[in-house]
Amino acid sequence: MEMTPFQLANNTPLSLSPNFVLPVNKRPNLLNVLPSASIPIIDLNDNNIDDGQGPSPLVSKISQACEEYGLFHIINHGVPKELCQKTLSVVRAQYVTKDHTKQAKVLNYYQKVQKYEGIEKVKMWNETFSHPWHHTEDFTHLLPTNPPQYREVFAEYARKIGELFDRLLSLISRGLGLENDCLKRRIGERPRLNCQANYYPPCPDPELTIGLPEHNDLGSIAVLLQVEGVTGLQVIKDGKWLPVDPVPNAFVINLADQIQVLSNGKFQSVRHRAVTNKLLPRLSLGMFYNPNYDTVIGPIEDLIDEEHPPKYRKYSFKEYMEVFYRQEGKRRVIEAFELPP
Numbered sequence: 001m002e003m004t005p006f007q008l009a010n011n012t013p014l015s016l017s018p019n020f021v022l023p024v025n026k027r028p029n030l031l032n033v034l035p036s037a038s039i040p041i042i043d044l045n046d047n048n049i050d051d052g053q054g055p056s057p058l059v060s061k062i063s064q065a066c067e068e069y070g071l072f073h074i075i076n077h078g079v080p081k082e083l084c085q086k087t088l089s090v091v092r093a094q095y096v097t098k099d100h101t102k103q104a105k106v107l108n109y110y111q112k113v114q115k116y117e118g119i120e121k122v123k124m125w126n127e128t129f130s131h132p133w134h135h136t137e138d139f140t141h142l143l144p145t146n147p148p149q150y151r152e153v154f155a156e157y158a159r160k161i162g163e164l165f166d167r168l169l170s171l172i173s174r175g176l177g178l179e180n181d182c183l184k185r186r187i188g189e190r191p192r193l194n195c196q197a198n199y200y201p202p203c204p205d206p207e208l209t210i211g212l213p214e215h216n217d218l219g220s221i222a223v224l225l226q227v228e229g230v231t232g233l234q235v236i237k238d239g240k241w242l243p244v245d246p247v248p249n250a251f252v253i254n255l256a257d258q259i260q261v262l263s264n265g266k267f268q269s270v271r272h273r274a275v276t277n278k279l280l281p282r283l284s285l286g287m288f289y290n291p292n293y294d295t296v297i298g299p300i301e302d303l304i305d306e307e308h309p310p311k312y313r314k315y316s317f318k319e320y321m322e323v324f325y326r327q328e329g330k331r332r333v334i335e336a337f338e339l340p341p
């Protein structure tokens with residue numbers, strides 16, 4: 001039977017069937033999450049605090065956020081607000097398209113499931129799609145043709161996000177005391193760029209379900225755009241889950257595993273999850289910047305000395321992904337590459 005995509009997005013009212021219910025010890029425990037948290041908000045337009053070279057107050061702020069959280073908001077990032085809104089609206093349109101089956105092939109539609117020990121796989125309260133993007137080359141033939149503006153809007157968004165990644169990689173490199181282009185070079189000339197859209201419909205019982213289970217992103221950095229006014233993303237810090245509430249006109253920047261390894265553990269990959277709520281649908285769009293499979297990753301030599309021995313062994317990104325696929329749901333891939341102290 002042909003799978004019908006976007007069933008959650010196109011059915012109302014939604015009921016919570018048993019295959020969405022988490023085992024008791026995996027439930028999100030929302031009452032234990034703090035009501036709000038002070039996640040760093042970094043203003044990229046603070047030109048008077050950054051001269052583009054070496055350490056600067058802007059670089060120190062980013063570096064501190066990368067060490068303490070592995071995640072921060074950025075504002076005044078140079079991507080126009082109207083473009084972000086248009087991008088979210090063409091993405092949202094995919095979920096209500098009448099052309100489900102055809103679109104689903106272009107879009108790599110999936111509804112995620114998570115494996116937990118001793119029970120059947122549990123469905124996540126989320127529907128996603130993903131496709132590649134590119135910051136300089138024309139990739140529009142890989143995009144859906146419906147709605148008609150999708151290709152044009154997304155290509156423009158990708159171009160701007162590409163520039164933003166360059167800037168972020170440079171600031172983060174400088175935060176490690178490295179040359180501007182160091183991280184970009186290490187992640188490679190031909191990064192694997194993909195995006196993932198996440199749609200979380202309102203859920204009858206958010207305590208029993210999860211939108212996305214806790215995980216670390218596997219690549220290097222993600223630039224996440226979330227709709228305003230609906231909370232759902234959470235990060236773990238000092239053993240406690242904190243909400244990452246949307247900030248107007250901001251992106252959330254997530255550091256992923258490869259930055260933790262390249263920085264030899266100085267910067268952390270952030271462990272995060274997305275929870276659901278009863279009232280409002282939530283939409284997020286992550287743009288990911290990953291090494292390609294042949295790229296060799298390991299702690300950057302300049303960051304290693306007698307006091308800072310390498311914490312991880314070298315590997316190809318392909319090897320990293322193979323471990324991820326083998327772990328089936330554990331999602332702490334980095335531990336497999338740690339060296340003994």
Ligand SMILES: O=C(O)CCC(=O)C(=O)O
Binds near residue numbers: 198224272284286
């Ligand atoms: O919806 C969100 O805010 C989180 C998305 C996410 O973590 C991911 O796509 O990897």
Ligand SMILES: [Fe+2]
Binds near residue numbers: 217
């Ligand atoms: Fe993620």
